[in-house]
Each structure stands twice: as C-alpha cells, then as structure tokens.
Amino acid sequence: MKTLRILYAAGPGDVVRTYQQWRNGQDDQSQVAITYSGQFYDVCQELGAIGYVISSHPNKRRITDGQFIVEHRPKLLPNISGVAYQINQLIYGLQLIVSAIKFKADFVVVDSGTTDWHLLLVLPFLGIRLIPSLHCVLWRKYGVPKLSERVLLKLSRPVFARSATAILSMSDDIKTQVIQLTEGSHRPIISCQPVYRRSQFKNIAEPDRKQPLFHVLFAGRIEDHKGVFDLLEVARRLASEGRNDIVFDICGDGSALSALHDAVRRAGLEASFICHGHCDRDTMRRMFERSHVVIVPTRTDFTEGFNQVVAEGILAYRPVITSSVCPALSYVQDAVVEVSPNNIEAYKEALLLLYEDHDFYQRKQQACWRLQEQFYDLSRSWGAALKSVLEQAQAKRGTRPASTSI
Numbered sequence: 001m002k003t004l005r006i007l008y009a010a011g012p013g014d015v016v017r018t019y020q021q022w023r024n025g026q027d028d029q030s031q032v033a034i035t036y037s038g039q040f041y042d043v044c045q046e047l048g049a050i051g052y053v054i055s056s057h058p059n060k061r062r063i064t065d066g067q068f069i070v071e072h073r074p075k076l077l078p079n080i081s082g083v084a085y086q087i088n089q090l091i092y093g094l095q096l097i098v099s100a101i102k103f104k105a106d107f108v109v110v111d112s113g114t115t116d117w118h119l120l121l122v123l124p125f126l127g128i129r130l131i132p133s134l135h136c137v138l139w140r141k142y143g144v145p146k147l148s149e150r151v152l153l154k155l156s157r158p159v160f161a162r163s164a165t166a167i168l169s170m171s172d173d174i175k176t177q178v179i180q181l182t183e184g185s186h187r188p189i190i191s192c193q194p195v196y197r198r199s200q201f202k203n204i205a206e207p208d209r210k211q212p213l214f215h216v217l218f219a220g221r222i223e224d225h226k227g228v229f230d231l232l233e234v235a236r237r238l239a240s241e242g243r244n245d246i247v248f249d250i251c252g253d254g255s256a257l258s259a260l261h262d263a264v265r266r267a268g269l270e271a272s273f274i275c276h277g278h279c280d281r282d283t284m285r286r287m288f289e290r291s292h293v294v295i296v297p298t299r300t301d302f303t304e305g306f307n308q309v310v311a312e313g314i315l316a317y318r319p320v321i322t323s324s325v326c327p328a329l330s331y332v333q334d335a336v337v338e339v340s341p342n343n344i345e346a347y348k349e350a351l352l353l354l355y356e357d358h359d360f361y362q363r364k365q366q367a368c369w370r371l372q373e374q375f376y377d378l379s380r381s382w383g384a385a386l387k388s389v390l391e392q393a394q395a396k397r398g399t400r401p402a403s404t405s406i
Contacts, residue, residue, distance in 0.1 A: 013035065016057075021038075053069070054073050093114075116156070137304060156181075194382075201315040218251065249290075318368070321351065323340060337353065
C-alpha cells in the first residue's frame, strides 16, 4: 500500500517559522488565528502522510525534517502587474507542477493567488489530484471584470467544474461565485472558516467606555485597497469637526506604509492616527484590549477573502464596522455596523453612532457573545475540511502510515 504524499502550495506566509514552532508543540506566535500551514502539518501527522509545503515567502529557504519538506520559494518578480505579472504566475505554476512530479505527489493543495488555475489542469492527467483552496473571491464583488480577468476565469472553469477532487471554500461568497462560474455544475465544495484557540481571547478586558479616548482598531496589510487612506480621511474629517477624542490605531505593514506615514504627517494627525507597524500575537491582544471598535474598510477594487480581523473583533467583544465587500460579514451580521462600500462619510457616521449611542453599542457587543463559538469550533476549520477530503480518498485507495522520514 502506498503512503499518501501531499504537496501544499501555500501563500506568502513564513511556513518555515510556523513549522519550527509547530514541531515544538506551539502555534505560530506571530499570528492570531491558527495558521493554515500549521493545520496542514496536523493533518499530515494525523494521516501519516508525507507533506511538502511551498510558500512564496521572499526569504528563500528549505528544510527537510522527518515526514516534511518545507520550502520558501520566492516568486521571481514580486510586486508587479500586467503582462509581467502573468509571466510570473506562469513560471511559478510550471515550477509547482515540476515539483509535484518530482515529489510524486498524490494530492496538490493550492491556495488562491499562487498561480493561474488553468495551468494546473495538467495535474489530473498526470495522476495527481488537485484541491483548490479558495481564500479570496474569484472576482471583485462589485464592478465588471476586465477582459483579461474574464479570459482567465473562463480558462479556470474546467478546474472547478471537472478537474478538482474537491474545492475548499473559505466563505459563502466564494462558494456562490464557484457556482456562478460553473453554472451549477461543479466539484464538491467544502466550506470552512478561520479558527482560534480559546486561550488567545480568554479573559480579554472589555472595552472601557469611561476613558476619555475612543480607540478604533485597524489590523491588516497597509495597502490602498485595504482602505487605510479612506480611514485617514475619516480621521481628518473628524478632526476638522473638533472631534479629537477618537484615535485610530493602525496595525500592520505593507507597501503603502511609508506613504501612509507621510500622509499622516502632512495632515498633522500624528496624535490621533497612529501607525504601529507589524504586531505579533501578544501585541495584538493588547491592541484589542484598548480598542472600542474594529474597522475593516476594504475597497471594492480588491478581491477580498474572509478577513480574519472581523472574526477577531467578534472574539474580542468589539463591534465591527465593515461593508459587504468583506465576505465575513454574513457570518457576524448582528455584531456589525454595515456601511456602503468606499463611503468615507458612512464610515465616519458609523463610528460616531457607536461612540455616542451607548445602547446601540451594547447591543452590538452582546451580539459578539452569541457569534463567537463558530470561530472556536475546529470541525469548521480548513484543516478539518482538508482531512475529510483526504480521508475519503484513503477509503478508495489503500494507504499505509508514513515512515518518519522522506
């Protein structure tokens, strides 16, 4: 009987660091949620499978340890667009296919954004089963896809309609788009969502409404499409109205961080719009504790995923302000103040409503309590979904536990 061999093409995360901490019995201390690569290591261990994880993390590195190979394989040309981006995706996809062949993979699990989906159509013809792991919507929820995007979507349709063994979907919005793309004729879609350890939010302090400042927390990539400059405009409008009692805490890094720093200085808002940079898990807990609300202002020009900060706001008992651009909205609607996408004035008014109407704030906060359990339920996790797909495959094919080495 054959040992199961699984290649996981992850996103850009530091999968080596996650593995090293996982091997020591710990979750990745830099992340709030349980990482997907950490869940992958768990699944391989539970199934006795040999695992190969490839991330596009920029620091090239590779380790071999027992039943795992873990590799950082940077893309050749990061942060590019247009034709160069497509060439980059093509090269990376071909490299993954070659790696899967050399590894003699039974399954290849591929995260959104790793490469263009149609390139992977060759895998089933090589006897390798493909599991797309969809973390982001396939196209922007608002607006019409560009011609090039429509072409790529059409080319990818056979992956979801025929070639995939199963499809892991991180939100209802993603599932809906797969159904639309395939006109209802698709491979099995397995729903999953981010999950957390109870200890991460255990005994977290409740919002202090008696303190003189009202803290608004943004956590995520510092990019224009994440709405950080919209938030700065909200802060500017509040300051122009004499509202100096609302402070924005901006946690994260990204390509627009330097530009955001400059814009904050030009606006003279250094005291009320504070950029903290990347924050590890313990620092994020402190940021949640001093916050009153969490805001997720992703713009319509981004293909958003299940934004984990929405779930984390709920787990920290903080009401969330966001729009329907964010697929997480439908899971936590009662604890959210929903605004129209890209509407700066609406975000400002939502903040003021939560600040000034204590009864409304309390109702939203109470809803957080009711909605938390789903994010602690490991049966809803990405790892549980992946394991269910692989176990069904094991039932059809004879397998044996892996040895302790490659």
